[in-house]
Amino acid sequence: MYDVIVVGGGPTGFVTALGLAQAGADVLLIEAGEAIIDSPRAAVYHWSVLDGLERLGIREEAQRIGFAKRDYLWLVRKTGERIAYDLSVLEGTTAFPYNIHLGQDRLAGLARDRLALLPNAEVRFGTRLRQLTQDAGGVTLTTSNGEELRARWVVGADGAGSTVRKELGLGFDGMTWPERFVATNLYHPFESADYGLSTMVIDDRWGAVIVKIAPDGLWRCTYMEDAALPEASFLDRIPAAYEHLLPGDGGYRLDRAAPYKMHQRCAETFRKGRVLLAGDAAHVTNPTGGFGLTTGLFDAFSLWPTLAAVVLEGAVPTLLDRWAEDRRRIYLERTSPQAVAYKRFVFHANGGGAELEAALQGMRAMAADPDVRLQRLMFVKSLETPSPAEVQMA
Numbered sequence: 001m002y003d004v005i006v007v008g009g010g011p012t013g014f015v016t017a018l019g020l021a022q023a024g025a026d027v028l029l030i031e032a033g034e035a036i037i038d039s040p041r042a043a044v045y046h047w048s049v050l051d052g053l054e055r056l057g058i059r060e061e062a063q064r065i066g067f068a069k070r071d072y073l074w075l076v077r078k079t080g081e082r083i084a085y086d087l088s089v090l091e092g093t094t095a096f097p098y099n100i101h102l103g104q105d106r107l108a109g110l111a112r113d114r115l116a117l118l119p120n121a122e123v124r125f126g127t128r129l130r131q132l133t134q135d136a137g138g139v140t141l142t143t144s145n146g147e148e149l150r151a152r153w154v155v156g157a158d159g160a161g162s163t164v165r166k167e168l169g170l171g172f173d174g175m176t177w178p179e180r181f182v183a184t185n186l187y188h189p190f191e192s193a194d195y196g197l198s199t200m201v202i203d204d205r206w207g208a209v210i211v212k213i214a215p216d217g218l219w220r221c222t223y224m225e226d227a228a229l230p231e232a233s234f235l236d237r238i239p240a241a242y243e244h245l246l247p248g249d250g251g252y253r254l255d256r257a258a259p260y261k262m263h264q265r266c267a268e269t270f271r272k273g274r275v276l277l278a279g280d281a282a283h284v285t286n287p288t289g290g291f292g293l294t295t296g297l298f299d300a301f302s303l304w305p306t307l308a309a310v311v312l313e314g315a316v317p318t319l320l321d322r323w324a325e326d327r328r329r330i331y332l333e334r335t336s337p338q339a340v341a342y343k344r345f346v347f348h349a350n351g352g353g354a355e356l357e358a359a360l361q362g363m364r365a366m367a368a369d370p371d372v373r374l375q376r377l378m379f380v381k382s383l384e385t386p387s388p389a390e391v392q393m394a
């Protein structure tokens, strides 16, 4: 019997498993795929999650294989206005006053490599959870290989379509957007057009989030198209979209691209008995602002110490209810509303009238006034909640 089985080898699952294993729990992580999935998704780790990565001993390596960056640019197509600022105002407030840009598969890979060094951790790829039942003593998982696995606790980190969540019979209330997001990785000289390393292009038709994601000059350009267009032919439409989106001279080379259906949805609870939900299995958001995995990482950073205290030190399991309530509240009250507001700002230019002007006033104040900037930059820190077990011990 394992102490904990983590279902899902995305970044949330691997980070949670690493924390638990480093704390001394016997952990098994099962992942349906034969390898870590490398579709183009999260690429930006806000400064606020770097303490949590540091605690796990993977911040430095993440920074080395990705890169640190501080600057932001908001480009308003309608007026040509450029609103720029950086994160230097955070110096003295945090040990790591910068963001790291790195594909989420690389972050998950880092955690996997560290897990491989621990005798109390095991990872099985090509192992899909099919069924889950629980009783007073533990949880039984049946896998696609017909195997039965048993653990005292289970963490469902198996993404938006979570089998764990479905097996628990939990609702996933919310809405699905009528637009499709298209995430493309490409080589193009955005710097020649003075784009910042994170550039938000604000426009009601060709809004985009454009971010440099690798030191070798690879960029991510994410834009939207009508979800009524056939998904199968999304690749054929990229050259026409790029005519509106790429500012630099010198053409482009497309590296990879993927279409995404986008939702704002949240599980009705993040704990049922001996099973916890974290990351996209618990909550999903449109990616504007980069709050999805940020919230998932904060789930993981407060879950692993709490679960480790329950498993290893006999702490009361009700601490996990507290964790579940905290994390659900953060998604509903902070992550989702802000991601919705950013989507409307970047991809719909807030309707173009007074509402746009009000939002731009806010951005201008942020660029001009360090106090406003610091206050607004703290938003990504407010997505964090402490481990209830560590609060109790303090």
Ligand SMILES: Cc1cc2nc3c(=O)[nH]c(=O)nc-3n(C[C@H](O)[C@H](O)[C@H](O)COP(=O)(O)OP(=O)(O)OC[C@H]3O[C@@H](n4cnc5c(N)ncnc54)[C@H](O)[C@@H]3O)c2cc1C
Residues within 6 Å of the ligand: 007, 008, 009, 010, 011, 012, 013, 030, 031, 032, 033, 036, 037, 040, 041, 042, 043, 044, 045, 104, 127, 128, 129, 130, 157, 158, 159, 160, 161, 162, 163, 164, 181, 182, 183, 222, 260, 278, 279, 280, 281, 287, 289, 290, 291, 292, 293, 294, 295, 296
């Ligand atoms: C275009 C785009 C850009 C984004 N950019 C950002 C960003 O910059 N910053 C940010 O914070 N967020 C961003 N996000 C959101 C981010 O990608 C997700 O929040 C993140 O993937 C969640 O990680 P996860 O580990 O919870 O789930 P996932 O990454 O979905 O991982 C789940 C894993 O579980 C496995 N699995 C599924 N079912 C089973 C099963 N039955 N048994 C075993 N394994 C199973 C899957 O194979 C998968 O490997 C972006 C999303 C998109 C689409």
